[in-house]
Structures are given as structure tokens and as C-alpha cells.
Amino acid sequence: MKLKLIFGGVLVVVSGAACGQNKIKEGTLKVNSSTYKVESMNKSMVVVNDVNAQPRYTKFKSADGVHYKDPNEIFNSFSKIFSASRLRELLPERFMTVVLYYDHTGKVTSVKYYLQKDTKISTTELDSLNRQLKLSVTFELPAKTIDDNLMPYTNNIFFQRLLQSSSVN
Numbered sequence: 001m002k003l004k005l006i007f008g009g010v011l012v013v014v015s016g017a018a019c020g021q022n023k024i025k026e027g028t029l030k031v032n033s034s035t036y037k038v039e040s041m042n043k044s045m046v047v048v049n050d051v052n053a054q055p056r057y058t059k060f061k062s063a064d065g066v067h068y069k070d071p072n073e074i075f076n077s078f079s080k081i082f083s084a085s086r087l088r089e090l091l092p093e094r095f096m097t098v099v100l101y102y103d104h105t106g107k108v109t110s111v112k113y114y115l116q117k118d119t120k121i122s123t124t125e126l127d128s129l130n131r132q133l134k135l136s137v138t139f140e141l142p143a144k145t146i147d148d149n150l151m152p153y154t155n156n157i158f159f160q161r162l163l164q165s166s167s168v169n
Contacts, residue, residue, distance in 0.1 A: 022122040024115065031127040040117065047113040049130050065142040066153065069106065074098075074155060077132040078162050081125055087163045090120055095158045098133070102150065106139035112152075 024045060029036040039046045068074065082090070097114035111130050115121060139153065 022124060024119055024121065024123055024126065029123060031123045034127055034130065036123075036126070041114075043117055045115045045117050045119065047115060047126065049111060049127075065140075066150065067140050069138045069140045073136045073138075074133070074157070075162060075165055077129065077136050078157060079165065080132055081129045082162070084163060086125075087159050090159045091163070093119060093121075093159065095156045096121070098155045098157055100133065100137065100139075100153045100155070102139050102153065104141065104150075106141050108134045108137050108139075 024038060024047065026038050026040050026045065029038050029047075034049055037048045093116050096116075096119075099112040099114075100108050101110040101112070102108050111133055113126065141150075
């Protein structure tokens with residue numbers, strides 16, 4: 001009986017430690033080969049990968065006519081990372097804000113996330129999402145666009161809508 005209690009106690013401690021390592025916290029976060037900068041902001045956290053790929057200036061040029069090459073790709077990217085059951089777990093958070101920075105070719109170069117401070121999204125999920133968005137999402141730009149300092153594209157991604165989407169299995 002004592003052996004079962006000790007083993008059960010060890011299992012709880014080990015699984016708790018594993019979950020703690022996967023939680024997004026303020027500071028510098030390393031996941032696989034990526035490094036993220038996490039800052040607190042009111043009731044949310046700002047998470048940035050590829051800080052050097054984001055423009056350092058605040059004056060962006062408005063790019064009229066910029067749109068997704070395939071509007072479904074952003075939602076498909078989420079559905080590849082988050083299962084329907086996982087999205088149900090995230091419903092209390094309602095949404096996350098995703099800011100996509102792109103170059104003059106329409107390729108996503110950097111992503112910034114606004115998450116709740118107590119988010120249930122793990123570091124590995126965020127890293128996988130970051131890779132998927134950069135791989136899959138591209139923008140159609142007007143022919144005259146040659147500058148890289150274009151207005152970033154911001155989306156609020158509502159978990160309920162993703163859950164209702166037919167692309168989520």
C-alpha cells in the first residue's frame with residue numbers, strides 16, 4: 001500500500017513539473033531552436049519570435065489592397081496545431097490576437113501574439129503555431145509595393161469560431 005502511495009505521489013510531482021516547464025512565462029523563452037521574448041502588458045502577455053525580423057520603426061506605410069492569398073490558411077494553420085478538444089479547453093480565453101509582419105513578397109517574417117496572462121496555450125503549441133503560420137500564410141500585395149515597412153496584419157482569432165469551422169476535425 002505504501003508503495004502505491006509513493007508511486008502515485010511521484011507521478012503527480014513529475015507530471016506537474018512537466019506542465020510547469022511548458023507554461024508561457026515572462027522573460028526569454030527557448031523552445032526547440034526558437035527564442036521568444038515574453039512581456040507582461042496589463043492582463044495579457046505579448047510574445048514575440050524573431051524580434052530582429054520585426055521593424056524597429058513605428059511609422060508603417062499603409063498598404064491598401066493587402067490581403068491573404070488564401071484566407072483559409074490562417075484558420076487551417078490553427079486547426080493543424082489545435083484539435084477540437086484542445087480548442088474546447090481554450091474557450092474560456094475566448095481569443096488571441098495575432099500580428100503578422102511580412103516582407104515585400106508577402107512572406108510572413110515574424111509573428112507577435114497577445115495572450116491572456118494565465119493562458120493555457122503551451123510553449124510547444126505556440127512554437128508549432130509560429131512555424132505553421134510562417135510556412136502557410138502569405139499575402140497578396142499590390143504590384144507597386146516594394147517597401148518592407150508595411151503595416152502589420154492583425155487578427156483576433158476566436159476559439160469558438162475555430163471550433164465551429166469545418167476545417168477543425
